Amino acid sequence: MKMEPIKTRDLIQLLTHDQWQQPFAEGQALPAELEQLRDLVRDQPELLDEMAWQSELDRQLLDVFDEVDVPVELESRLVAAIQNVEPIEAVSGTRFSEDRELMDEAETNLVVPRMAIATDVVDTPSLLPSRRRRLLWSMLGTTACLVIAVALSPFWNASPSKQRLTYEGLEEMVPGWLAELELTQGWDASLADAPYAASIVETQIQGKVISWRTIGGSDECIAMNLSSPRNGKLWVIILATGQRERATQFKKLQLSGDFSAGSWSDGKHLFVAISDESMKKIDRIFRKPVSV
Amino acid sequence: MDKRESTQEMQIPDALLEVPREVDSSVNSVPLDAERKELSVAQRRGWIEQLIADHHQSLYRFCYRLTGNATMAEDILQQAYLLAFQRIGQVRDPAKARSWLFTVVRTTFLKEIRRKREWVFTDVEVEDNRVPDRSSRLELDSQRLQVALDTLPEAFRIAVVMHYQQQMSYREIAEQLEIPLGTVMSRLSRGKRMLKSKLLVAQKQFDSEE
Numbered sequence: 073m074k075m076e077p078i079k080t081r082d083l084i085q086l087l088t089h090d091q092w093q094q095p096f097a098e099g100q101a102l103p104a105e106l107e108q109l110r111d112l113v114r115d116q117p118e119l120l121d122e123m124a125w126q127s128e129l130d131r132q133l134l135d136v137f138d139e140v141d142v143p144v145e146l147e148s149r150l151v152a153a154i155q156n157v158e159p160i161e162a163v164s165g166t167r168f169s170e171d172r173e174l175m176d177e178a179e180t181n182l183v184v185p186r187m188a189i190a191t192d193v194v195d196t197p198s199l200l201p202s203r204r205r206r207l208l209w210s211m212l213g214t215t216a217c218l219v220i221a222v223a224l225s226p227f228w229n230a231s232p233s234k235q236r237l238t239y240e241g242l243e244e245m246v247p248g249w250l251a252e253l254e255l256t257q258g259w260d261a262s263l264a265d266a267p268y269a270a271s272i273v274e275t276q277i278q279g280k281v282i283s284w285r286t287i288g289g290s291d292e293c294i295a296m297n298l299s300s301p302r303n304g305k306l307w308v309i310i311l312a313t314g315q316r317e318r319a320t321q322f323k324k325l326q327l328s329g330d331f332s333a334g335s336w337s338d339g340k341h342l343f344v345a346i347s348d349e350s351m352k353k354i355d356r357i358f359r360k361p362v363s364v
Numbered sequence: 365m366d367k368r369e370s371t372q373e374m375q376i377p378d379a380l381l382e383v384p385r386e387v388d389s390s391v392n393s394v395p396l397d398a399e400r401k402e403l404s405v406a407q408r409r410g411w412i413e414q415l416i417a418d419h420h421q422s423l424y425r426f427c428y429r430l431t432g433n434a435t436m437a438e439d440i441l442q443q444a445y446l447l448a449f450q451r452i453g454q455v456r457d458p459a460k461a462r463s464w465l466f467t468v469v470r471t472t473f474l475k476e477i478r479r480k481r482e483w484v485f486t487d488v489e490v491e492d493n494r495v496p497d498r499s500s501r502l503e504l505d506s507q508r509l510q511v512a513l514d515t516l517p518e519a520f521r522i523a524v525v526m527h528y529q530q531q532m533s534y535r536e537i538a539e540q541l542e543i544p545l546g547t548v549m550s551r552l553s554r555g556k557r558m559l560k561s562k563l564l565v566a567q568k569q570f571d572s573e574e
Contacts, residue, residue, distance in 0.1 A: 081557060082549075082550070082553035082554055082557060083553065085552070085553035085554075085556040085557055086534060086549055086552065086553050126560070129502060129560050130528075130556075132502055132504050133504065133509070133528050133559070133560075134528055134531075135504075136504050136505060136506055136509050137429065137509065137525075137528040137529045138425055138529060139505075139506040140424070140425040140428045140429065140506065142420075142421045142424050142425065143424075143434070143438065146420060146421075146424060146438060146441075147416055147417065147420050149438070149442070150416045150420055150441065150442060150445050151413055151416055153442050153445065153446060154409065154412055154413065154416070154445060154446065154449050155409070157446060157449065157450075158405065237517065238517055240517075240554055241517050241519070244519075244547075244550075
């Protein structure tokens with residue numbers, strides 16, 4: 073799916089007024105992806121004023137961004153934390169160059185996995201039993217520190233970290249969802265097994281749910297399939313918001329390609345309808361007319 | 365109707381999140397260097413302590429802008445340095461250690477916030493329509509900036525912090541996050557616009573209350 077062309081108001085955020093004045097105004101080439109900005113400025117000279125104002129805001133932001141007080145004892149606390157742990161290789165008790173096989177095993181366990189965190193270091197290497205014991209005891213120290221940190225984590229903040237989801241965020245997610253939605257495998261026709269009753273969708277949307285599936289391998293995000301000869305391909309994604317929020321009206325998402333999508337909320341769930349029909353038609357999937 | 369009405373908190377699976385899959389792949393892709401593998405524990409400790417001395421301040425500021433919380437920022441930084449200590453043998457080029465550390469910090473931050481995530485829908489477009497005009501003035505301080513930053517979706521927040529605080533271009537951000545240039549441009553431009561919008565709207569409210 074191609075990306076939507078970047079909007080003018082977004083384009084001017086990517087180049088400062090100073091950059092525009094020099095050297096780009098002196099005939100040097102703009103970065104290719106910003107070439108459309110040159111045409112826009114030629115047609116709308118007032119954009120330069122807008123760019124100058126935005127750049128002034130950028131300057132203000134730059135001045136303030138680094139104004140963060142660093143705790144006085146931070147460095148010593150970090151050093152102390154490091155002094156309390158042993159590196160995994162060292163506790164194996166073997167010099168790396170002396171035991172090629174062991175080293176390879178240790179290295180295998182040291183490869184940083186995707187989204188690795190410090191707790192990952194407790195992955196148990198396949199070492200000899202005695203070495204493994206020493207390694208585990210040492211790692212227990214590291215783990216204990218981390219467990220304490222995790223145990224204290226509720227006190228970091230009175231409220232949990234919030235994942236803020238926006239229409240723009242949804243627009244970025246849809247292509248990833250489509251990859252799973254278009255799979256023929258993974259759909260379950262047994263609606264009784266679904267985390268949601270089909271009626272949660274059918275009372276709002278014209279059509280019948282014929283199957284459901286999880287998205288991303290988790291039942292926290294459920295897709296209902298309402299595809300039919302009449303609807304064409306039609307799926308509704310359901311995300312639980314976990315807390316009661318205000319309901320939002322249906323809003324079309326800006327996608328390019330062969331699919332159209334829109335989102336709305338009933339206050340407890342966020343719904344995203346995705347269809348291969350034209351954008352004009354997606355609002356017609358509702359039982360009651362909606363303003364789009 | 366809803367079989368899960370009693371669910372109070374939603375954990376969003378990683379696969380659904382449109383956040384960069386940024387892990388220090390630069391490190392993964394670098395073959396281990398023979399000399400580094402020979403580092404003694406004391407040498408490793410010395411190196412990591414040097415990295416703490418050299419970079420802890422900028423890394424802490426980065427953590428703080430991402431989290432908006434001093435305690436959480438310090439804890440993430442500590443976790444990141446502990447991880448770095450364990451992986452330090454994989455850093456072949458010391459000149460890249462700083463950039464590697466920032467990646468470790470960012471990764472640790474993302475993992476941490478996913479543990480206690482709560483799903484909140486923010487209607488950004490509505491707020492964008494309230495952007496004051498060009499005559500608006502902005503009195504900015506660190507706290508106001510942080511309040512506005514905290515409201516940005518994390519994918520946007522990371523791009524914005526990398527841009528303003530680390531002063532990275534969108535090309536550099538794309539390389540660091542290993543995501544397409546177009547995605548960075550989109551996140552950065554929208555993130556900057558959202559941030560300015562929130563700050564200006566807050567300023568206007570503040571002025572009207574005075």
